[in-house]
Amino acid sequence: MRRYRANQVRKNAITTENKEGRGELTLCASVFSVVEGLYDFRPLCLILSTLGLAAEHEVVAMGVGHAAVALAASRAAPRVNVGWLIFAAFLADFLLGVFALLGLEQASVPPEFAKRHYLLFDFPYSHGLVPLLLWGAIAGFVLSRLRRNDATRAFLVVWALVVSHFVLDGLVHIAGLPILGDRSPKLGLGLWNHLPLELALETLMTVAGVVVYWKAAGRNAAWSRWGIAIFMTVLAALTWTQLFSSAPPDPSKLPPFWILAPVIFAGLALAIDRTRAARAGTAPAY
Numbered sequence: 001m002r003r004y005r006a007n008q009v010r011k012n013a014i015t016t017e018n019k020e021g022r023g024e025l026t027l028c029a030s031v032f033s034v035v036e037g038l039y040d041f042r043p044l045c046l047i048l049s050t051l052g053l054a055a056e057h058e059v060v061a062m063g064v065g066h067a068a069v070a071l072a073a074s075r076a077a078p079r080v081n082v083g084w085l086i087f088a089a090f091l092a093d094f095l096l097g098v099f100a101l102l103g104l105e106q107a108s109v110p111p112e113f114a115k116r117h118y119l120l121f122d123f124p125y126s127h128g129l130v131p132l133l134l135w136g137a138i139a140g141f142v143l144s145r146l147r148r149n150d151a152t153r154a155f156l157v158v159w160a161l162v163v164s165h166f167v168l169d170g171l172v173h174i175a176g177l178p179i180l181g182d183r184s185p186k187l188g189l190g191l192w193n194h195l196p197l198e199l200a201l202e203t204l205m206t207v208a209g210v211v212v213y214w215k216a217a218g219r220n221a222a223w224s225r226w227g228i229a230i231f232m233t234v235l236a237a238l239t240w241t242q243l244f245s246s247a248p249p250d251p252s253k254l255p256p257f258w259i260l261a262p263v264i265f266a267g268l269a270l271a272i273d274r275t276r277a278a279r280a281g282t283a284p285a286y
């Protein structure tokens with residue numbers, strides 16, 4: 001009976017959340033309806049709504065931190081569009097979505113979710129150290145093939161970014177990230193137990209990442225500079241929203257968010273960084 005009631009409470013919470021998600025979409029559409037007829041803003045509203053829900057559902061826990069490391073890494077590989085670097089930094093989360101859809105990995109809601117605001121994960125293939133070394137090598141190889149110049153540098157930077165996900169997530173996760181398989185030692189320093197501190201750390205990383213990018217981009221790439229600064233501010237704000245999430249998400253509904261969020265983040269950054277990448281002396285600028 002108690003379990004039935006708990007399920008019922010969770011079901012109601014999820015229904016409310018879904019309604020809120022649709023609400024955000026409708027609100028966004030009505031805001032833009034002022035200029036309706038000139039442009040169709042529904043895709044933009046869908047992206048904003050997805051990002052909002054993604055943040056609410058812990059998709060971007062240590063989210064903006066990954067993007068910040070990618071920005072800092074752009075100094076080491078200036079000829080690679082930052083969009084690719086951001087996708088590399090989020091590759092583990094993208095793969096988590098894929099493996100979860102295949103039924104190979106999953107998340108669960110801890111009983112104290114309302115207080116703690118985090119999920120527990122079983123993700124040996126997407127977030128294990130040894131698999132990430134391999135995924136990084138594959139991603140680095142693919143991207144380095146697209147570069148005529150600096151292929152080795154592109155490979156190393158992308159590989160390091162993919163592997164950096166293990167270190168950053170290892171700082172915040174509770175149950176830990178395995179070295180190789182579920183029975184191996186796990187890294188999980190549990191910074192999520194001190195969420196305001198964790199969020200402050202991510203914000204600091206964001207500022208540092210934007211400063212590095214801003215300096216490296218130079219004055220000729222004002223659009224990219226301001227675009228990345230705004231993009232990172234929005235991402236940081238979304239990351240902070242998890243502090244206010246108290247209703248537990250339904251883990252079975254999360255994989256599409258895990259897949260979509262990195263694609264959207266990388267796609268936006270790819271478009272914003274085009275000016276800077278082109279001025280870095282490379283063609284193509286993507």
Ligand SMILES: [Zn+2]
Pocket residue numbers: 092093127165169
């Ligand atoms: Zn992750």
